[in-house]
Structure formats: C-alpha cells, structure tokens
Amino acid sequence: MADPKGFLTTPRQEAPRRPVEERVRDWAEVHVPGGLLPIVGAQADRCMDCGIPFCHEACPLGNLIPEWNELVARDDWRAASERLHATNNFPEFTGRLCPAPCEAGCVLAINQPAVTIKNVEVTIAERGWAEGFVAARPPGRLSGRTVAVIGSGPAGLAAAQQLTRAGHTVAVYERDDRVGGLLRYGIPSFKMEKSQLERRVAQLVAEGVRFRTGVEIGKHLGADRLRARYDAVIVATGATAWRELDLPGRELAGVHQAMEYLPLANRVCEGDLEVSPLSAEGKHVVIVGGGDTGADCLGTAVRERAASVSQLDIYARPGDVRDEAAEPWPTYPKLYRLSAAHEEAGELRTAPAADADARLFAASTLRLTGDADGRVREVHLVEVDAERRPRAGTERGLPADLVLIALGFHGPERRADGLADQLGLGTGERGGFARDATFATEVPGVFVAGDAGRGQSLVVWAIAEGRAAAAAVDRWLTGSTRLPAPIGAHDRPMEV
Structure with a gap:
C-alpha cells in the first residue's frame, strides 16, 4: 500500500x-x-x-x-x-x-x-x-483448430479474444449489422460511447478474429452447416427474450418494449436515422420497470425532449445505508442509488408526481387506457405493500403517450426451428440453455457462454463467462489449456 x-x-x-x-x-x-x-x-x-x-x-x-x-x-x-x-x-x-x-x-x-x-x-x-500500452497480441502460431462464436456481446468477444490468442482460428457471427450486441444497440451512448467498442473490435481484428455481421445462425446459415464447418461452437447470444406486461391495454399503439425503443435511439447516434420512429419528443412517457434498462430509457427520453418522464418501480424505496441484518457485508446491497439519468430527471423535474427523481416506488401497473384511435393515453397504477398487495384508495393515473416496458429478460430467444431447435439445446437454470459445469452442452463440441446460459446478468459476469468458456473449449480441442477460468458455469454472486 x-x-x-x-x-x-x-x-x-x-x-x-x-x-x-x-x-x-x-x-x-x-x-x-x-x-x-x-x-x-x-x-x-x-x-x-x-x-x-x-x-x-x-x-x-x-x-x-x-x-x-x-x-x-x-x-x-x-x-x-x-x-x-x-x-x-x-x-x-x-x-x-x-x-x-x-x-x-x-x-x-x-x-x-x-x-x-x-x-x-x-x-x-x-x-x-x-x-499505447494496449496493443494487439496475435498468436505466435496457429493450432489448426477452428471455433465459431455466435453472438458478439461481451461474453462472445471475450471468448473470441482468448481463443484467438491461444492460436485457434475464430469467427464471430452477429445477426445485427454491427458488432457489439447490447453494448452496441442496448447501452446508450451517454453511458458508453461506441468509440470504446470500436477500438476493441479493431484490436480483435488485428489479432485475427473474423467477424461475420448480418448473419443469423439458424436462419441465414443452418446450425448443421456451422457445426460441420468448425471444430467447436460457442453460443453467446445473450438473454434477449424480454418479459411482457400482461395487462389490459397492452395492445394499444404507443406501448413498446425497452429494447424496441433503445436500439432506434442508438441508430440515430450511429447516423443510420435522422430521428427515431419512437422518439419521445413532446410526449408524456411512462417507463414500467425500475432497473438499469428503465434508467437507460429515462436518460434517452430526457435527451429526446419528452414532455414528462416517469419511472414505475414495484419495490419500495431502498434505504440509504446497508441493512446489515438482511444484506450483510460483503454482499451487494440494494440501496437508493442516483444514476446520471435519475440525477438529470430530478434536476429537470421531468416527473412532478414522483417520490424521488423520476421514480414512483411501490407502484404497480393496473391497466392502460387509450383514445378512440387506439393510442395509449393513460397508465393506471396503485400503491402496493411489501407483499405487492394493493393499498386501498391509492389508485391513480398518469398521462402517457409512450409507455416503455423495462421488466428485464427471462432467457435467450427460442424461435421455432431456430438456433436452439437446430442445435438441440435444452433449457437449464434461469431459462438459459442447458450446460454442465464446464459450459458444455449435451451436443459434442457445442458450448454456451454468458447470459445465454446464466440468464440475465452483469457485464462483468459476461466477460468472466467468456474467458472461462474459452478455457473449456481450448481444453476440449487440445486436451489441456493455459487459459484462465475465473468462474464455473454454475457459480453465483455472494448472497445471504
């Protein structure tokens, strides 16, 4: 020290x-x-x-x-x-x-x-x-083995880099038009400018990673053909199947998933669009969901000059200090945290009726109502107790021209005759693809890394998964590995 x-x-x-x-x-x-x-x-x-x-x-x-x-x-x-x-x-x-x-x-x-x-x-x-301390590190020699990585989020990129440095020839398949997964189109630029991503992608290319964008495995390229072409496959598609808001009025125009809204704003920043088709400009916006994705929607709507923005969180307002009995050190405590987006909303008073910044805590959505043209106009909510039971006499409405559903994700997407069906992937814990402790599926040579196996998680866990899965693949291909494996497939954060 x-x-x-x-x-x-x-x-x-x-x-x-x-x-x-x-x-x-x-x-x-x-x-x-x-x-x-x-x-x-x-x-x-x-x-x-x-x-x-x-x-x-x-x-x-x-x-x-x-x-x-x-x-x-x-x-x-x-x-x-x-x-x-x-x-x-x-x-x-x-x-x-x-x-x-x-x-x-x-x-x-x-x-x-x-x-x-x-x-x-x-x-x-x-x-x-x-x-200039960060430079490309291409391998000294090639192993002659090939690996396909499906998905270019943090897990896929980490796995690709580790395996390339170990001497294997790696191709990353990404269904979007650009590399990065949620880092590219889910995370707003005010949290991470895309130049941070671009320079890492350039490093990976210089090391030998090959990227194939605009290719959805199971649709544009069959999984059988992919397996025949490569010695091993890593599925790192993320957990992109969003949770729905199953309430009256969900069908109204102007009600969208967060991951329908955020990518369009990112495409404006990329120069693909002049204005987002779902822009919040001049609209009363209500975000259903109190997590990080909801906060990303909040900061985006503020920058699009929404008339008002409110965020509904079904949980009660957390405390300002750790509850040692419920969440003792060194576990990660649930505290009241003020993100940059919440700071902006609070200072600009985007939601005058909010409990704090733009958030209404202990608020449960009851239904959505609209006008004669079928467009959403109001969100009806009620205050709930710790057991999520409605409190009598607390129902109220919020004006809404745009409702964004930010309730998280329940696992990887499963489309009929898509990637999962073609590879024969089963369902494991938390809705992810089934795998064993070494990230391997029941299909020889097919591994699962990141949120696709773990379920919705953090970027740091995704990178750790990519590194560990790369070590497992290297061992499967060669019989041994020098690559680090920081976690096992079933490891979890420290909890009470």
Whole structure:
C-alpha cells in the first residue's frame, strides 16, 4: 500500500459529471473528460491492501484490485494496465457499465465509503489506450483448430479474444449489422460511447478474429452447416427474450418494449436515422420497470425532449445505508442509488408526481387506457405493500403517450426451428440453455457462454463467462489449456 493512512485521511471522491443542462443536449458520456486524473491517485491510495481482499471474491473476474491500486498510487501506469488486463479483456466496459460488486465487498466498506475501484479501473484503461500500452497480441502460431462464436456481446468477444490468442482460428457471427450486441444497440451512448467498442473490435481484428455481421445462425446459415464447418461452437447470444406486461391495454399503439425503443435511439447516434420512429419528443412517457434498462430509457427520453418522464418501480424505496441484518457485508446491497439519468430527471423535474427523481416506488401497473384511435393515453397504477398487495384508495393515473416496458429478460430467444431447435439445446437454470459445469452442452463440441446460459446478468459476469468458456473449449480441442477460468458455469454472486 502506497499510503498506510490514505483510507483515514482521504475521503471518497467520485468521478465528476458534466452539468445536467449541458449533457442532456448531447449524447456524449456524462462524465467530465479527464476529470478523474487529478483525483484518482489519491483515491487509489485509500486501498488498505487487505490481508484477505474480499474485492477479489466479489468480482467474478478475480481482478487484482489492490495490486493495480498501489501501482496507480505510485504513478506506474504501464504496470497497472498490465495487471488490469491480466484478468479483464475489456476494463473500459466494466469501468463504465458494471455496478461494482467489488466496491460492496471492499473491506473499507464495513464502516466507511468504499474505495472508488470502478473509477480507478476505467482510468487505468483509458491511460493504457492513451499511452499505447494496449496493443494487439496475435498468436505466435496457429493450432489448426477452428471455433465459431455466435453472438458478439461481451461474453462472445471475450471468448473470441482468448481463443484467438491461444492460436485457434475464430469467427464471430452477429445477426445485427454491427458488432457489439447490447453494448452496441442496448447501452446508450451517454453511458458508453461506441468509440470504446470500436477500438476493441479493431484490436480483435488485428489479432485475427473474423467477424461475420448480418448473419443469423439458424436462419441465414443452418446450425448443421456451422457445426460441420468448425471444430467447436460457442453460443453467446445473450438473454434477449424480454418479459411482457400482461395487462389490459397492452395492445394499444404507443406501448413498446425497452429494447424496441433503445436500439432506434442508438441508430440515430450511429447516423443510420435522422430521428427515431419512437422518439419521445413532446410526449408524456411512462417507463414500467425500475432497473438499469428503465434508467437507460429515462436518460434517452430526457435527451429526446419528452414532455414528462416517469419511472414505475414495484419495490419500495431502498434505504440509504446497508441493512446489515438482511444484506450483510460483503454482499451487494440494494440501496437508493442516483444514476446520471435519475440525477438529470430530478434536476429537470421531468416527473412532478414522483417520490424521488423520476421514480414512483411501490407502484404497480393496473391497466392502460387509450383514445378512440387506439393510442395509449393513460397508465393506471396503485400503491402496493411489501407483499405487492394493493393499498386501498391509492389508485391513480398518469398521462402517457409512450409507455416503455423495462421488466428485464427471462432467457435467450427460442424461435421455432431456430438456433436452439437446430442445435438441440435444452433449457437449464434461469431459462438459459442447458450446460454442465464446464459450459458444455449435451451436443459434442457445442458450448454456451454468458447470459445465454446464466440468464440475465452483469457485464462483468459476461466477460468472466467468456474467458472461462474459452478455457473449456481450448481444453476440449487440445486436451489441456493455459487459459484462465475465473468462474464455473454454475457459480453465483455472494448472497445471504
């Protein structure tokens, strides 16, 4: 540890955000460019270099957090970049998008604010790119074995990079027109600009990964032909089958899934469209669902200049501090957190009737009603108790011209005679494709990685799955492997 008293003398300081009035006028990332550099060294100094660093256990990648904290505190950015990339293929993704379970497991968090691990991580990643520490690492020789990866989200990209570096020839098949999966079309640019994704894709191409976009396996290319062409296949299609809102009025025009809405906004940023066909401009927007996807819809609607935006969360407002009895350290606690989108909505008062920022807590949707033309005009909701039972006399309505359903996902898509049927994939835990502890399916040579097997999860778990599945495939192809396997297929986060 660089400063033995850093955790005692230095308070936690977060990455500064641009002023709300400025950032809602564009789609650039919300943080001040370069704003972390003046403060991150002192923040890294708060790390206590614990004898048993629980941040390792809280992170599925097993990131060497105390090591790169000390290197940053000592201003050794090259070594910090090397230690960071030793366990994480894409730290600029996790440093922006991960909710940081490592910080919940920080030993300092027992009685103080945790070390800003996520901020240190993204700063190392950016410094690595700026200083040229991050470079392509093509293999010294080829194995003669071939692998197909279906899906180019974080799990698929991580698996592809690991296997390519091991000497195998890897092709990634993506049904969309661009690489990235949800990183490309699900995550708004104000959370992660797509240049972050593009430079990683360029690195993978330089290392030898081949990308095939606009190809849906099971539709444009049969699964049998794919298996015949490659020695192994990794299914990393994600968990994109969304949960529905089965209520009266769902059929009304103006009611859409979040993942129908968000990709169009991203395509505007890509230059494919001038205006989104589902733009929230001038509309009263109600988002059903209190999670991260709902918050992404919120920030997007604010930037599209919605007349109002409200977000409904069926859970009660979380507390501001950890409930030690229900969620003891080092588990990840459910707390009231103010994302950038919620900060914007609160300051701009997009939902005057909300409990806090744009959110209405303990709110359950009853029905949707519309006008004579069949367009949605109002969302009817009721307050519920902890058991989700309606409270008498609390029913009310919210004006709505656009309703966005953000209730999460229940597993990978299963289309008749599609990929799953053609490969003969069964159903496993949490609705994912069935696999054993080594990520292998019952079909020889076919493996499953990421949300397609785990179910809806975090970007850090997706990368860990991609790395571990790559190790399993390498072992299956060659009989042994030197690739790291940070998790097993059935591992889960620390829970009570």
